[in-house]
Amino acid sequence: MVRVNSFRNFTLYQRSLDLTRVVYEVSHIYKESLSNGNIGLIRKYAGHIPNQIASALIQVNMNVRFRKLNEAVATLKKLRVLMNNLEMRKEIDYKSWCLFEQYRIEVIKLLNGYFGWLGSFVN
Numbered sequence: 165m166v167r168v169n170s171f172r173n174f175t176l177y178q179r180s181l182d183l184t185r186v187v188y189e190v191s192h193i194y195k196e197s198l199s200n201g202n203i204g205l206i207r208k209y210a211g212h213i214p215n216q217i218a219s220a221l222i223q224v225n226m227n228v229r230f231r232k233l234n235e236a237v238a239t240l241k242k243l244r245v246l247m248n249n250l251e252m253r254k255e256i257d258y259k260s261w262c263l264f265e266q267y268r269i270e271v272i273k274l275l276n277g278y279f280g281w282l283g284s285f286v287n
Contacts, residue, residue, distance in 0.1 A: 171221035176274040180214040180236075183267040187243070190260045197255045202246070209243040212236075213271070229282065237275060244268055 171177050187210035191203045213236050220232035244265075251261040 171218045174217075174221055176271070176278055177214060177217050177221060179267065179271050179274055180217050183264070183271050184210040184214055186264055186267050187247075190247075190256055190264060193260070194250075194256050198250065202250065202255070206243060206246055206250075209239050209246065212239050213243070217275075226282065230279075233275060233279065237272070240268060240272065 187206055191198060191206055195203060216232050216236035216239065220229045220236065223229040223232065247256070247261060247264050250256045251258060
């Protein structure tokens with residue numbers, strides 16, 4: 165397996181940080197229309213994603229690595245549902261939703277690619 169000096173060099177981690185930045189910007193722009201509970205929840209979910217990815221990237225144990233990546237996928241799903249509900253209730257605009265969705269899809273694609281790459285070492 166290829167050794168990487170830092171998890172920060174992975175595109176997957178960098179794109180997850182971009183997603184988190186977008187979520188924080190959206191929550192800041194629409195803080196008037198969002199409840200404090202929703203702001204806290206979307207920021208919590210967004211902050212967990214890069215954390216879970218970084219935790220997975222530094223793991224040596226493959227089972228733990230896969231578990232952390234699956235946790236990141238589950239958190240992405242929760243965040244998508246929440247952001248979709250906010251957009252449907254018109255608490256955030258469609259443009260912000262699309263920007264979030266672009267980054268979310270990119271992170272999901274990179275996660276799927278990373279799962280495939282890891283699978284080649286397991287089999």
